[in-house]
Amino acid sequence: MPLPVLKRIPLRTPGVMAAKLLLPWGSACDAPGERGSHQLLAACLSRGCGPLDPLQLADLVEGRGAGLRSDAHEDGLLVSLRCTVEDVDDLLPLLGWMITAPQLPPDQLELERSLSLQALQRQREDPFQIGIDSWRKLVYGTSGYGHDPLGVQTDLENLAPERLRELSHRLPRGPAVLVMAGCWPDQLNGDLKQLQGFERWPATQSTEQPPEPLLDWCPQKDSTIVTTAMDTEQVVLTLGQACCSHSHDDDLALRLLQSHLGSGMSSLLFQRLREEHGVAYDVGAYLSARAGAAPFLLYASSSAERAELALTLLLDSWCELSERELTSAELDLARAKYRGQMAHASQTASQRAERSAQLHGLGLPDDHDQRCLSRLETLTSRQLLVAAGRWLNQPRLSLCGPAPTLRRLESVWERRQSGGVSSSSS
Amino acid sequence: MELCHAVLISSFTSPELTHWTLANGVHCVAAEMPDAPLLCLDLWCRAGSASEEPGEEGMAHFLEHMVFKGSERLGAGEFDRAIEALGGSSNAATGFDDVHFHVLIPPDQASVALELLLDLVLNPSLAEKTFDLERDVVLEEIAQYEDQPDEQVLQQTLSRACPQHAYGRPILGRPESLKAMTPASMRRFHQQRYRGSDCCLAVSGCGVDGLKQSIETSPLAALPAATARSSHSGLELCPGRHHIQVERLESARLLMVWSGAAAADQCWVVGADLATTLLGEGRRSRLVARLREELQIAETVDMDLTSLERGSLITLEISCNPTHLEAVETCIQEQLTTAELFTPMEIERGRQLVGKGLRYSLESSAQVASMAASHRLWGREQNLLHPLTHLRSWSSERLQAELMQQLHPDRACTLIATPGSRH
Numbered sequence: 019m020p021l022p023v024l025k026r027i028p029l030r031t032p033g034v035m036a037a038k039l040l041l042p043w044g045s046a047c048d049a050p051g052e053r054g055s056h057q058l059l060a061a062c063l064s065r066g067c068g069p070l071d072p073l074q075l076a077d078l079v080e081g082r083g084a085g086l087r088s089d090a091h092e093d094g095l096l097v098s099l100r101c102t103v104e105d106v107d108d109l110l111p112l113l114g115w116m117i118t119a120p121q122l123p124p125d126q127l128e129l130e131r132s133l134s135l136q137a138l139q140r141q142r143e144d145p146f147q148i149g150i151d152s153w154r155k156l157v158y159g160t161s162g163y164g165h166d167p168l169g170v171q172t173d174l175e176n177l178a179p180e181r182l183r184e185l186s187h188r189l190p191r192g193p194a195v196l197v198m199a200g201c202w203p204d205q206l207n208g209d210l211k212q213l214q215g216f217e218r219w220p221a222t223q224s225t226e227q228p229p230e231p232l233l234d235w236c237p238q239k240d241s242t243i244v245t246t247a248m249d250t251e252q253v254v255l256t257l258g259q260a261c262c263s264h265s266h267d268d269d270l271a272l273r274l275l276q277s278h279l280g281s282g283m284s285s286l287l288f289q290r291l292r293e294e295h296g297v298a299y300d301v302g303a304y305l306s307a308r309a310g311a312a313p314f315l316l317y318a319s320s321s322a323e324r325a326e327l328a329l330t331l332l333l334d335s336w337c338e339l340s341e342r343e344l345t346s347a348e349l350d351l352a353r354a355k356y357r358g359q360m361a362h363a364s365q366t367a368s369q370r371a372e373r374s375a376q377l378h379g380l381g382l383p384d385d386h387d388q389r390c391l392s393r394l395e396t397l398t399s400r401q402l403l404v405a406a407g408r409w410l411n412q413p414r415l416s417l418c419g420p421a422p423t424l425r426r427l428e429s430v431w432e433r434r435q436s437g438g439v440s441s442s443s444s
Numbered sequence: 445m446e447l448c449h450a451v452l453i454s455s456f457t458s459p460e461l462t463h464w465t466l467a468n469g470v471h472c473v474a475a476e477m478p479d480a481p482l483l484c485l486d487l488w489c490r491a492g493s494a495s496e497e498p499g500e501e502g503m504a505h506f507l508e509h510m511v512f513k514g515s516e517r518l519g520a521g522e523f524d525r526a527i528e529a530l531g532g533s534s535n536a537a538t539g540f541d542d543v544h545f546h547v548l549i550p551p552d553q554a555s556v557a558l559e560l561l562l563d564l565v566l567n568p569s570l571a572e573k574t575f576d577l578e579r580d581v582v583l584e585e586i587a588q589y590e591d592q593p594d595e596q597v598l599q600q601t602l603s604r605a606c607p608q609h610a611y612g613r614p615i616l617g618r619p620e621s622l623k624a625m626t627p628a629s630m631r632r633f634h635q636q637r638y639r640g641s642d643c644c645l646a647v648s649g650c651g652v653d654g655l656k657q658s659i660e661t662s663p664l665a666a667l668p669a670a671t672a673r674s675s676h677s678g679l680e681l682c683p684g685r686h687h688i689q690v691e692r693l694e695s696a697r698l699l700m701v702w703s704g705a706a707a708a709d710q711c712w713v714v715g716a717d718l719a720t721t722l723l724g725e726g727r728r729s730r731l732v733a734r735l736r737e738e739l740q741i742a743e744t745v746d747m748d749l750t751s752l753e754r755g756s757l758i759t760l761e762i763s764c765n766p767t768h769l770e771a772v773e774t775c776i777q778e779q780l781t782t783a784e785l786f787t788p789m790e791i792e793r794g795r796q797l798v799g800k801g802l803r804y805s806l807e808s809s810a811q812v813a814s815m816a817a818s819h820r821l822w823g824r825e826q827n828l829l830h831p832l833t834h835l836r837s838w839s840s841e842r843l844q845a846e847l848m849q850q851l852h853p854d855r856a857c858t859l860i861a862t863p864g865s866r867h
Contacts, residue, residue, distance in 0.1 A: 029479070030478075030479045031479075031807055032457075032458065032803050032804075032806040032807060033803065034803065034804055034807055072727075073728070076726065076727040076728045077728055077789075077793075079726075080725075080726040080727070080728050080729075080793050080796075080797060081789070081792065081793045081796060082796055082800070083793075083796030083797045083798075083799060083800030083801065084800070100804065101800075102800055102803060129736075129737070129740060132740065133736075133743055136695060136743035136763075136765070137743065139694045139695060140694050140695050140743070140763060142694050143592070143593045143594070143692055143693060143694050144592065145591055248692070249691060249692065250590075250591040250692075251587040251588075251590045251591050252584070252587050252588055252591055281528070282524060282528045282533060283512065283521070283524035283528070283534070284521060284524040284525040284528045284529075289521060292581055293513075293520065293521060293577075294577075295577075296576075296577040296578065296579075296580030296581045296584070297580070297584070298581075298584055299581055299582075299584040299585035299587075299588055300585075300588060319584070319587075319588055319591075320584065321583070321584060321587050324584075350529070351525065351528065351529055354528060354529045354530065354531050355528050355531075357531050358528065358530075358531035358532060358533060358550075361481045361482055361531060361550060362482065362533060362548065364481050365480070365481060365482060365807070365808050365809070365810075366807045366808055367807065
């Protein structure tokens with residue numbers, strides 16, 4: 019594969035430039051027994067690269083007041099730089115060196131491994147994190163989306179440094195994209211191959227391509243709920259299903275349903291659980307933009323004594339999506355929120371660069387969002403109902419909270435399952 | 445249309461602010477940001493939790509919730525529906541000193557949003573039938589915080605550091621105080637605090653000049669003038685060392701809190717920002733370099749300055765393996781008491797991080813409105829980059845003499861939190 023595709027988004031900013039380099043090697047590529055390997059590799063990339071040892075690199079970045087980080091998410095590895103225009107010349111080469119010439123010093127690798135293990139341990143303090151991790155495992159199992167990008171303790175402990183080096187060698191050998199947004203000096207308007215740091219980018223394409231993402235989710239019938247007992251005040255409820263990829267035709271319909279359910283204070287869940295019944299403070303709906311079967315999730319947390327009502331309301335809201343069409347007023351509001359979300363997500367150079375890189379990584383055209391905005395007007399409530407029937411028909415539930423309450427909630431779930439999951443009023 | 449880069453690069457000063465005051469004392473500030481895709485309306489009021497009297501603990505935050513339950517003109521939920529139908533969003537936040545309500549909206553809908561926002565915040569209905577239900581929501585919010593060990597540890601530290609001061613109390617209040625509140629007591633609270641010079645409206649984005657006329661004839665202009673209220677005491681921190689066990693902690697925490705000058709002393713605030721950056725921001729900062737990178741005895745090191753009107757707070761929070769606590773504490777002691785002067789390279793690094801951090805924040809209309817409003821509300825009519833003019837005055841020697849002395853461990857309230865017995 020030749021150099022990364024370069025995209026430039028000139029913007030009038032307070033002299034700020036954001037650059038995002040996206041590579042197709044995310045945590046979904048973690049091999050069995052190596053869960054967390056891509057995030058650990060990502061974390062190590064900023065610990066020495068090219069001619070700069072770890073201290074020199076930190077001195078350069080921090081000495082310019084810049085931000086440089088590298089993270090694995092499910093579908094890719096993203097290197098992010100934010101700096102001011104006067105420092106672009108000196109800092110942009112780092113993105114190339116991090117990928118083509120990472121140093122991966124053993125002591126720094128061990129430090130990052132230790133920090134990752136401690137972060138994993140600390141995540142267990144958060145019932146929301148436990149709720150989502152358990153749901154992810156229940157739904158995706160051992161497939162690529164089945165674990166947090168940070169990984170799993172035993173796998174991380176046993177990951178050999180040589181394996182990380184192997185993974186680092188293939189980083190520049192997949193289709194990559196570099197997006198610059200904001201302001202930069204004119205001399206950077208040339209080709210990427212002329213840019214320091216990118217001259218060693220390999221010219222040939224590797225035979226090792228990223229694995230195909232999981233597009234079709236096959237639910238296991240025998241297991242529809244997972245519970246985690248914790249001595250907490252509240253129960254965290256996570257209800258959801260693996261749906262389609264961001265590039266699927268139904269994605270837009272599901273996004274409108276997500277807007278209807280969980281976007282803003284006028285959303286159905288907010289109104290129903292919080293405003294009408296007062297059973298939750300934090301409630302919402304979430305749909306990731308993924309290359310594969312993306313999770314569509316509803317979540318809420320409620321005190322033990324009110325959790326049963328919260329679960330019933332959550333289930334009713336879910337079921338209604340495929341039982342009745344949205345009214346024209348509801349559809350109009352969902353459309354307006356979708357348009358609003360687009361504007362809200364385009365406020366900074368960093369947001370613009372990341373969205374552009376994401377679209378490219380998913381194989382979508384630069385004007386995908388504009389096309390969606392046009393399509394929005396023609397989508398009907400009937401089409402949303404059909405999409406819900408297709409994708410939101412086998413939800414899975416994760417509960418995290420005090421054991422006695424979990425038992426009561428499991429009974430509610432079993433009753434709903436045996437009666438076919440449908441809203442309680444129907 | 446592709447923009448010429450020479451033009452782009454030449455225009456990175458901060459947005460120009462226009463300040464004016466309504467006849468009743470309401471402060472207004474506008475920031476023109478022609479390229480911002482969304483316009484921000486941000487209404488601030490000196491009605492944070494520190495303004496609560498005995499028996500009112502939690503009222504400021506509860507009122508912030510109740511405001512969204514509708515006004516005399518807008519039914520419950522009507523405001524949210526209207527703003528979101530226009531492609532906007534709204535939210536609010538209550539702090540120790542102030543509370544603010546903000547709307548992000550496409551610029552062509554700003555006038556409508558302004559009218560809705562001012563009606564909602566200045567004429568809340570505080571209806572009996574929604575009061576109990578919303579109290580339940582706040583109780584759920586409290587329960588959610590209780591389930592986050594990090595939040596518990598921070599609150600436990602502040603309670604010990606400022607036992608006699610409002611900054612030591614939870615902003616959310618406590619269930620017993622919330623249960624004693626009534627719509628009538630909340631209305632009194634609102635009427636006493638949401639007044640003339642205790643309020644500030646900031647607007648930032650494209651076309652803000654066009655809103656000035658609407659603001660001057662809005663319900664803001666009809667607010668009664670502020671009356672003098674009992675002045676609150678300055679912050680006096682209680683140094684000490686405490687230990688607690690928290691059942692669901694997975695790693696130990698060490699928190700240290702120091703008090704400092706009030707936000708009005710902008711020069712001190714900038715110096716403290718620089719000092720906390722030199723000590724705790726980035727791999728080359730002193731505490732991160734020593735504790736996490738060299739000795740490898742800490743997982744996270746966070747040092748923050750919270751600039752507050754009655755006295756600022758500096759917090760240092762460390763998470764580590766419980767077996768490393770003693771070594772961590774010893775190292776902090778060394779770094780804060782016997783360390784050498786900051787080198788010129790360190791000082792330059794700190795100045796860059798502080799200065800550029802402020803510049804990055806000027807990208808979003810919401811951040812610009814928030815900074816402009818909070819300064820103006822508390823009497824600081826200044827350019828957004830003005831604080832940086834103080835940066836050069838903080839030499840290594842001055843930092844040592846004035847700030848590092850203040851950050852002596854003996855002057856801190858320290859809390860050690862370790863995992864409970866089940867570990």
